[in-house]
Amino acid sequence: MHDLIWLIPALPLAGFAFLAFFGKRLGEPAAGWVATLAVGASFLTTVGVYLSLLGEDHTERAYTQTLFTWLPVGGLSVDFGFLADPLSITMCLFVTGIATLIHLYSVGYMHGDERFTKFFVYLNLFVFSMLMLVLGDNLLITFLGWEGVGACSYFLISFWHEDEANASAGKKAFVTNRIGDFGFMVAVFFTFGALGTLNYQGIVAASPSLATTTATVIAAMLFLGACGKSAQLPLYVWLPDAMAGPTPVSALIHAATMVTAGVYLMTRMNPVIVEAASWVPWMIAGVGAATALFAATIAVAQNDIKKVLAYSTVSQLGYMFLAVGSGAYVAAIFHMVTHAFFKALMFLGSGSVIHGMGGEQDMRRMGALRKLMPITAFTFIVGWLAIAGFPFFSGFFSKDEILLYAYEKSPILWAVGTVTALLTAFYMTRQVILVFFGEARWDRPLAEAVPELAAEREANHVHEGHGAGPAGEIHPHESPWTMLTPLVVLAPLAFVGGWLNSPFWGAGHFLEHWLEPVIEFGEAPMTAGTGAKISLALIATAAGLLGIAAAGAVYLRKRQDLMAKIEQPILAKGWYYDSSIAAFMGGPGRKAFDAVAWFDKHVIDGAVNGVATVVGKGADRGRLVQTGYVRNYALGLTFGVILLVGLFLTKAVF
Amino acid sequence: MLAIAPPGPGPYLALSAALFALGAAGLLVRRNALVMFMCVELMLNAVNLSFVTLARELDDLGGQIAVFFVLVVAAAEVVVGLGIIVAIFRRRQGATADDLSVLKG
Numbered sequence: 001m002h003d004l005i006w007l008i009p010a011l012p013l014a015g016f017a018f019l020a021f022f023g024k025r026l027g028e029p030a031a032g033w034v035a036t037l038a039v040g041a042s043f044l045t046t047v048g049v050y051l052s053l054l055g056e057d058h059t060e061r062a063y064t065q066t067l068f069t070w071l072p073v074g075g076l077s078v079d080f081g082f083l084a085d086p087l088s089i090t091m092c093l094f095v096t097g098i099a100t101l102i103h104l105y106s107v108g109y110m111h112g113d114e115r116f117t118k119f120f121v122y123l124n125l126f127v128f129s130m131l132m133l134v135l136g137d138n139l140l141i142t143f144l145g146w147e148g149v150g151a152c153s154y155f156l157i158s159f160w161h162e163d164e165a166n167a168s169a170g171k172k173a174f175v176t177n178r179i180g181d182f183g184f185m186v187a188v189f190f191t192f193g194a195l196g197t198l199n200y201q202g203i204v205a206a207s208p209s210l211a212t213t214t215a216t217v218i219a220a221m222l223f224l225g226a227c228g229k230s231a232q233l234p235l236y237v238w239l240p241d242a243m244a245g246p247t248p249v250s251a252l253i254h255a256a257t258m259v260t261a262g263v264y265l266m267t268r269m270n271p272v273i274v275e276a277a278s279w280v281p282w283m284i285a286g287v288g289a290a291t292a293l294f295a296a297t298i299a300v301a302q303n304d305i306k307k308v309l310a311y312s313t314v315s316q317l318g319y320m321f322l323a324v325g326s327g328a329y330v331a332a333i334f335h336m337v338t339h340a341f342f343k344a345l346m347f348l349g350s351g352s353v354i355h356g357m358g359g360e361q362d363m364r365r366m367g368a369l370r371k372l373m374p375i376t377a378f379t380f381i382v383g384w385l386a387i388a389g390f391p392f393f394s395g396f397f398s399k400d401e402i403l404l405y406a407y408e409k410s411p412i413l414w415a416v417g418t419v420t421a422l423l424t425a426f427y428m429t430r431q432v433i434l435v436f437f438g439e440a441r442w443d444r445p446l447a448e449a450v451p452e453l454a455a456e457r458e459a460n461h462v463h464e465g466h467g468a469g470p471a472g473e474i475h476p477h478e479s480p481w482t483m484l485t486p487l488v489v490l491a492p493l494a495f496v497g498g499w500l501n502s503p504f505w506g507a508g509h510f511l512e513h514w515l516e517p518v519i520e521f522g523e524a525p526m527t528a529g530t531g532a533k534i535s536l537a538l539i540a541t542a543a544g545l546l547g548i549a550a551a552g553a554v555y556l557r558k559r560q561d562l563m564a565k566i567e568q569p570i571l572a573k574g575w576y577y578d579s580s581i582a583a584f585m586g587g588p589g590r591k592a593f594d595a596v597a598w599f600d601k602h603v604i605d606g607a608v609n610g611v612a613t614v615v616g617k618g619a620d621r622g623r624l625v626q627t628g629y630v631r632n633y634a635l636g637l638t639f640g641v642i643l644l645v646g647l648f649l650t651k652a653v654f
Numbered sequence: 655m656l657a658i659a660p661p662g663p664g665p666y667l668a669l670s671a672a673l674f675a676l677g678a679a680g681l682l683v684r685r686n687a688l689v690m691f692m693c694v695e696l697m698l699n700a701v702n703l704s705f706v707t708l709a710r711e712l713d714d715l716g717g718q719i720a721v722f723f724v725l726v727v728a729a730a731e732v733v734v735g736l737g738i739i740v741a742i743f744r745r746r747q748g749a750t751a752d753d754l755s756v757l758k759g
Binding site: 628638 | 678681682685690751752754755756757758
């Protein structure tokens with residue numbers, strides 16, 4: 001099966017090309033089925049490659065397939081090749097698996113959309129780019145995929161671009177990512193400059209010879225790139241806004257796959273990070289922990305069902321970077337996989353809710369939906385327990401492992417992570433209660449059921465269709481089977497995903513053994529004893545349960561006074577991070593840029609134009625020498641001759 | 655036999671210099687294109703004279719060969735130059751050089 005690696009990205013590419021040319025003619029829903037089939041076949045191929053890798057000896061599990069030499073330029077020779085090793089195949093498995101489910105879901109979700117076919121064209125292109133990113137055997141192909149997923153993300157966030165807000169959300173994502181891409185590119189330049197190769201296996205082999213300074217620059221610049229793509233502080237701003245895209249896009253691109261590309265990149269380059277100065281891992285862990293806590297506090301006060309999940313994603317990505325910074329690469333990948341399961345599940349669940357609620361996204365308008373949407377509610381609750389770290393659900397295992405390594409790195413990081421775990425359990429419980437429990441707030445007209453939301457919408461001139469449902473009564477209903485099947489498949493995975501790397505099981509630590517050849521350089525040794533491990537796990541579990549209990553106490557009992565205290569406006573506004581940037585860019589920042597523009601216009605352009613003016617004026621004077629009279633020229637000649645003769649004579653004499 | 659000592663190169667060169675100066679001055683002060691043309695010829699032949707003088711003095715044929723070149727080039731120049739002057743005469747009344755200043759910068 002090794003030889004079929006190229007098929008993994010080729011199938012979605014073929015789906016993309018086919019739909020781009022013939023999609024219109026196929027129409028709905030055939031185009032969606034073709035796209036689903038392409039990605040599904042890619043998933044089956046991945047499984048085949050995985051099984052054959054599994055059959056290899058532990059140390060032999062890396063296979064390179066070079067298709068052709070892509071860029072032979074002087075000392076730089078980049079092959080167009082794929083690398084199938086435990087890390088890339090793990091990524092491929094969950095990328096193609098979840099992508100298949102989300103394609104299926106989209107057939108139901110995008111039903112009736114006028115650009116139904118186009119959606120699947122983009123979706124297939126995205127899957128292709130994502131697979132290039134993870135399968136590429138060198139940094140340049142990864143960069144190709146990196147830019148490809150960025151472009152697809154832009155297309156899909158602004159998919160409903162008739163709405164100004166969606167279009168600008170797409171632009172925001174694209175521009176913010178560009179800052180990160182700059183870091184990636186600089187890292188690629190430095191890698192080539194220092195090692196003379198961009199091939200991953202070459203980098204791994206040559207990395208011990210790297211000077212500390214070079215390795216530091218490469219690692220720091222890669223981290224800048226990862227910050228952009230994986231929405232870490234200070235570049236996280238685009239991810240909450242990316243929720244403007246259709247919900248399947250949020251689930252696939254902005255929760256499960258693309259945003260984890262940064263974690264993948266850091267894991268892939270772990271031999272370089274090891275060579276870097278020690279402050280780089282500290283910075284990564286610090287930024288990760290800070291982002292996790294920061295985003296979790298914001299998520300507590302959000303009312304949009306997707307915004308809660310978006311900030312939750314930022315927060316969970318922070319966990320993964322905390323793991324990377326602590327040298328727990330296995331835990332990072334582990335959490336990436338479990339997070340992909342439960343966050344995709346919850347995003348798809350929220351999409352199902354929005355679908356049933358006629359486009360309404362505000363949780364204040366929901367409530368008591370569990371009876372009308374039993375399957376959605378049940379699967380969502382599984383996802384909730386997984387992310388909250390409820391014992392034996394997937395998030396419980398992966399989060400514990402990260403916290404354990406964070407504790408080894410520094411108790412402060414561990415404390416931040418544990419507080420975040422508590423907050424995570426809190427805001428997810430709040431969401432579940434607001435959406436599925438409590439009293440129904442949709443069976444009456446909006447003004448009567450939720451007066452404050454009606455007033456807010458009145459004040460902001462929000463009309464139906466911008467994530468706002470009908471103002472009258474809503475009749476929620478369960479979604480079609482195409483949307484429910486992915487939920488039903490993902491829910492058990494979100495439940496048992498944790499057993500991939502569980503300490504309680506005979507064949508446990510499967511993921512750790514599987515990934516060992518890739519991360520053997522960077523993985524931090526685990527020194528904590530069993531007692532410490534158990535007590536840390538107990539504390540983390542207690543924090544999760546405490547969060548659930550606290551949210552239950554506040555929101556099930558409808559303690560309005562406590563709610564008002566918790567949902568501070570500063571949290572709802574995301575610590576004014578976004579609006580501060582906007583205010584700065586509109587005020588002093590704008591002035592600074594005006595000053596730069598003035599400098600450019602008057603000093604830089606002035607210097608260029610000045611030279612031209614001086615030459616022009618000088619030429620105007622010089623022109624007068626050309627009188628057109630022959631005698632003047634003759635006189636000039638004569639003087640010239642006299643001068644020359646004089647020169648020769650003086651030379652001859654002296 | 656009346657033996658007259660052959661003169662040295664001095665008088666020839668002096669004559670050559672005088673002719674050259676005459677030509678140069680004429681070129682500068684006259685305005686008639688035809689006369690200016692003749693002045694140029696005068697200067698050329700002044701140079702020819704000094705070439706021949708020095709060729710004989712130094713016993714070197716190079717100088718005489720140079721004279722041939724000058725003669726040939728001068729002939730060619732006359733052809734072109736006179737052609738231009740005739741063309742100007744056809745277009746305008748007279749051939750005063752100062753009237754021809756269309757190349758003024």
